[in-house]
Amino acid sequence: MQTVINKLIPSKLSSANSVKPKKSIISLAVPRSASDTLANVSNLSIYFDEVAAVNNVNLALKTNQIHVLCGASGSGKTTLLRAFNRLNDEFDNCHTQGEIALDIRGELVSINDLTAKQLPKLRRRVGMVFQHPMLLPGTIADNLLLPLNVSCNIKGSEAQQRLEKSLKQAALWDEVKARLNAPAASLSGGQQQRLCLARTLALEPEILLLDEPTASLDPATTEEIEQLILQLKRDYSIIMVSHSKQQTQRLADSISYLEHGRLV
Numbered sequence: 001m002q003t004v005i006n007k008l009i010p011s012k013l014s015s016a017n018s019v020k021p022k023k024s025i026i027s028l029a030v031p032r033s034a035s036d037t038l039a040n041v042s043n044l045s046i047y048f049d050e051v052a053a054v055n056n057v058n059l060a061l062k063t064n065q066i067h068v069l070c071g072a073s074g075s076g077k078t079t080l081l082r083a084f085n086r087l088n089d090e091f092d093n094c095h096t097q098g099e100i101a102l103d104i105r106g107e108l109v110s111i112n113d114l115t116a117k118q119l120p121k122l123r124r125r126v127g128m129v130f131q132h133p134m135l136l137p138g139t140i141a142d143n144l145l146l147p148l149n150v151s152c153n154i155k156g157s158e159a160q161q162r163l164e165k166s167l168k169q170a171a172l173w174d175e176v177k178a179r180l181n182a183p184a185a186s187l188s189g190g191q192q193q194r195l196c197l198a199r200t201l202a203l204e205p206e207i208l209l210l211d212e213p214t215a216s217l218d219p220a221t222t223e224e225i226e227q228l229i230l231q232l233k234r235d236y237s238i239i240m241v242s243h244s245k246q247q248t249q250r251l252a253d254s255i256s257y258l259e260h261g262r263l264v
């Protein structure tokens, strides 16, 4: 169970007994160059073994927009998305060159310089929702309360408030408020995806990474989730992967098209 939680949730358990990092995330910050800059990606290359999945990408993104990464299967979209919260670090055969500077709490932070102990904090700030709903075993409530407890040490009434708030943000509250103790696996595919979104939102991130959030959903549910993403743009900066040209046209403020790991 703990292994599953550690994979899905930015936990502080792994560093709970270790020496406190000397530098906070903010201490690695440099003054922002422009107030609406979300990210500056410079000469970013990401290799699995010796093969480049992302190849010398340069990109500037703005805050409170929806940035869509598109391209053919295998072109490096998910790998690039994972770079924004250093999730590629979890692969032993992966190494990264170049730099990503991200706006964290109003400062541009070079996330490459963060130590392994600082990554759980980065991953709370930069929350990710995966392509297929990845539920924790247990109830609907467990899926929200467990990460809040493990990751942020939030319990009791504060946790209940966050649970309700995030389920409302994910437009799921009305559908589940009477069955919070039902197994999460009993939800429909679209509901499960919204539960995963709620779980990410409960940790109060600033940036959302969405990897094909409507993959394998029917058209009606896809529309629902798209409306939700448009609403979330008011409060969050969003970087998402999409395979659909129509969806990209409906949602994107900016589009990055990848071909064999390169921006074209």
Ligand SMILES: Nc1ncnc2c1ncn2[C@@H]1O[C@H](COP(=O)(O)OP(=O)(O)OP(=O)(O)O)[C@@H](O)[C@H]1O
Binding pocket: 048, 053, 071, 072, 073, 074, 075, 076, 077, 078, 079, 080, 091, 093
């Ligand atoms: N953990 C890994 N180990 C080895 N190679 C990997 C790993 N993850 C991704 N790759 C390789 O990196 C390349 C880019 O993969 P990525 O998943 O980023 O593509 P994608 O554009 O998101 O594809 P899709 O649209 O099919 O999801 C592929 O060749 C893939 O095989």
